Amino acid sequence: MTLIAHLSDIHIDTADGDRSAARTRAVMDYLEDLPVDLDAVVVTGDIADHARPEEYGLARELLLGSRHPVLVCPGNHDDRAAFRQGLLGLPGSAGPINQVFRTSGCVIALCDSSVPGKDEGFLEDETLAWLEEVLAGTPAGTPVLVGFHHQPVPLHTPYVDQWRQFGEERLAALTRRYPDVAGFLCGHTHTATATVFAGRPLLVAPGVVSALRLPWEHPAVPSPHVHLGLPPAVAFHVLDGDGRLTTHYRIVDASSGLGSGR
Numbered sequence: 434m435t436l437i438a439h440l441s442d443i444h445i446d447t448a449d450g451d452r453s454a455a456r457t458r459a460v461m462d463y464l465e466d467l468p469v470d471l472d473a474v475v476v477t478g479d480i481a482d483h484a485r486p487e488e489y490g491l492a493r494e495l496l497l498g499s500r501h502p503v504l505v506c507p508g509n510h511d512d513r514a515a516f517r518q519g520l521l522g523l524p525g526s527a528g529p530i531n532q533v534f535r536t537s538g539c540v541i542a543l544c545d546s547s548v549p550g551k552d553e554g555f556l557e558d559e560t561l562a563w564l565e566e567v568l569a570g571t572p573a574g575t576p577v578l579v580g581f582h583h584q585p586v587p588l589h590t591p592y593v594d595q596w597r598q599f600g601e602e603r604l605a606a607l608t609r610r611y612p613d614v615a616g617f618l619c620g621h622t623h624t625a626t627a628t629v630f631a632g633r634p635l636l637v638a639p640g641v642v643s644a645l646r647l648p649w650e651h652p653a654v655p656s657p658h659v660h661l662g663l664p665p666a667v668a669f670h671v672l673d674g675d676g677r678l679t680t681h682y683r684i685v686d687a688s689s690g691l692g693s694g695r
């Protein structure tokens with residue numbers, strides 16, 4: 434069994450009075466306090482709200498000090514060069530940030546769906562070729578989770594669906610050739626959501642910094658698109674050896690500073 438925590442959209446903003454950092458800290462404290470080791474913590478993008486070096490510095494402190502392996506990919510609020518430098522400790526460059534992580538029970542392939550200067554998402558040809566190489570190089574029978582920031586299908590959330598991942602038929606065609614793709618993980622919509630893409634589960638992490646206001650909920654002033662008052666949350670994905678995926682969503686009490694509730 435493989436156990437993965439999945440959070441997203443922490444939007445670290447060093448000028449927001451510690452709001453984003455406190456919520457992220459609460460989630461990470463909750464994960465640190467678990468009595469088990471996680472196989473991975475996956476953070477699917479929108480790490481720094483304005484892609485500033487100091488935001489990445491704080492995000493690095495909050496996320497990468499964990500005792501669990503933490504994997505991060507960029508979102509539309511991130512900047513590839515600043516992300517590489519500030520979070521990964523690599524020289525800044527503008528190419529897509531694609532990373533693979535192999536646990537004893539599965540492979541996690543994190544793809545860069547960001548498009549420099551735009552809010553919508555797209556997997557560049559280079560990224561799809563990289564993903565195909567990862568899939569082709571993975572022994573048959575090993576489940577693979579594919580993560581990225583932008584959802585590749587509309588989720589009945591018009592505000593964020595206008596900036597979803599486009600060109601998704603290319604990813605769907607690739608997926609159909611690899612039955613070991615157990616599911617897709619993404620963020621961007623700031624809401625816990627489950628659906629299907631290319632015949633596999635598509636699991637969306639809740640937003641840490643805020644929650645999307647769904648179109649059938651009351652609009653509000655001054656934030657018509659997001660709830661700022663709802664607590665942060667995290668997803669747990671449990672992957673069985675046969676590739677079956679189970680997801681639990683857990684709300685974290687940010688006000689206590691630690692969500693364990695022991």
Ligand SMILES: [Fe+2]
Nearest residue numbers: 442479621623
């Ligand atoms: Fe976001």
Ligand SMILES: [Fe+2]
Nearest residue numbers: 479508509621
């Ligand atoms: Fe986003």
